[in-house]
Amino acid sequence: MSAAGPSLIEFVAKRPWLKKALTPLASWYGNAAGYRQLGLRADDLIPEDNERNLQALSRLPPKEAYDRIYRIRRATQLSLQQKILPRNEWTKPEEDTPYLSPIIERLAAEEKERDQLDTLGVLKKH
Structure with missing residues (x-):
């Protein structure tokens, strides 16, 4: 579970029929969110x-x-001017790849490992 909350990615990825059904909805949402029209990526x-x-x-x-x-x-x-980019400058779905999320996940894993090492107990042999 990420800091933002639970994720359904793994659940959907394990069910190809569900992934196929949700892909058009995800594509629609990505376009409807509006950030691509401003040239932004999701991350x-x-x-x-x-x-x-x-x-x-x-x-x-x-x-x-x-x-x-x-x-x-x-x-x-653009937001201050209440404008959007010309359509040819919008972020394309294939360009909207994660670049920060993987680093954040790696940092979370490092933090978890560090916590586990900090709480590691030493067993004495008799």
Whole structure:
């Protein structure tokens, strides 16, 4: 379970018929959400409100970090002007790949492993 709440990804992935049924709905939702019309990717919407997310941002390669900031600033400017990008500049579904989520998941796994090591007990042999 992630910090954002439970995920149905594994449940859906294990059932091909359900994945096939939900794919059009997911595609529709991705387009209806509107972030792609501003040139954003889904991971651009992850808030920088906790230590783990900030740490994940610091682990981004410099080019990816620059691109993220550029996309967010451009989207903010468009939002203030109440405009959207021309259709040919929208983020395409195949470009909307996770770049920050995997780092956040890795950090969560590292944190869990660290906690397990910190609480590790030593058994004495008699």
